[in-house]
C-alpha cells in the first residue's frame with residue numbers, strides 16, 4: 001500500500017495521537033546527576049564553563065541531594081576535588097577523603113538516594129593522569145591496585161555502586177574481586193566501558209581541576225574513529241563482571257550506544273558529558289536555541305539510541321521539565 005491510501009501524517013495530527021504512538025519516552029527514572037564535592041563548609045562555587053553546576057562542600061552537597069531526591073531523580077554520581085594531590089592520588093582512597101565524607105553525610109540525610117561514585121585517579125594525582133606514572137606513561141597494572149582500594153573505600157563509606165572511568169585494562173575484574181573478597185558481592189559495578197579520548201570533556205576538567213599536566217589521555221582512552229574496538233571493550237568488561245556498561249560521550253557516539261545495546265542487550269548507560277552541556281547552555285544564553293527543548297530532544301535521542309540510563313548535568317532541569 002502506498003499514497004494516497006497511506007498517509008503518515010494521520011498519526012501526527014494532534015498532541016494526543018502523537019503521545020499515543022510515541023516510541024521513546026524519557027523518564028526521570030533514567031537520569032543520574034553528577035555532583036562535584038570539595039573540602040570545606042558552606043561552599044557553592046559555580047563552574048564557569050558549566051553554568052548552573054557547582055563545586056560543593058559536603059554540607060551543600062547534602063542540601064542539593066535532597067533537592068535531587070525530591071525531584072524524583074533516583075541517583076547521583078559523585079566526583080571529588082581533594083584538599084591535596086600527589087603522584088599516587090592518596091586522597092582517592094583515604095578513609096576521610098572528600099568523596100568518602102560526602103557519601104557518609106548524604107547517606108545519613110537522604111538514605112534512599114542511590115549513590116554512585118566515579119572511580120578514577122585523575123582528580124587526585126598531581127600530574128592529572130588516571131593512574132600512576134612510569135616511564136612517562138600511565139602504568140596499567142600498578143594502577144589497578146589503587147583503583148581497587150578506591151572502589152572499596154567508596155563502598156565502605158556508603159556507595160551503592162561504583163563506576164570506574166580510568167580505562168585501564170582489567171580493572172573491572174580486579175575491582176569485582178576486591179569487592180567480593182570484602183563481602184560486597186552485591187554491590188554493582190557500572191563500567192565506563194567505551195570511553196573515548198574526547199575533547200568534549202573540557203569543561204569537566206575545569207570542574208574537577210583534573211587536566212593532565214603533560215601529554216593527553218590517548219594511551220588509555222579510546223580513539224574516536226573506532227567502533228569495533230568499542231564492542232571489544234564492552235565485551236571484556238561484561239566478561240569481567242560489569243553490571244552496567246557505559247558509552248561516553250553520548251551525543252557524538254549515538255551509533256556506538258546503538259551497537260552496544262543491540263550486541264550485548266545489557267543495561268546500558270550513556271554519559272551526556274560536560275562539553276555537550278556547555279554547548280547547549282552557551283547557545284541558550286545567546287538566545288540562539290530554546291535550551292529546554294533542545295535539552296529534552298538531546299536526552300530523548302540518547303535514549304532512542306539505546307541508553308537505559310543517562311548521566312547528565314541536565315538531570316534536575318529535565319526532571320522539572322518532565323513534571324510540566
Ligand code: PBG
Pocket residue numbers: 118120122130165166200201202203204205217272273274275
Ligand atoms: C575521570 C572522568 C572524566 C569525566 C568523567 N570521569 C574526565 C576525563 O576522563 O578526562 C568527564 C565527564 C564530563 O566531561 O562531563 N577520568
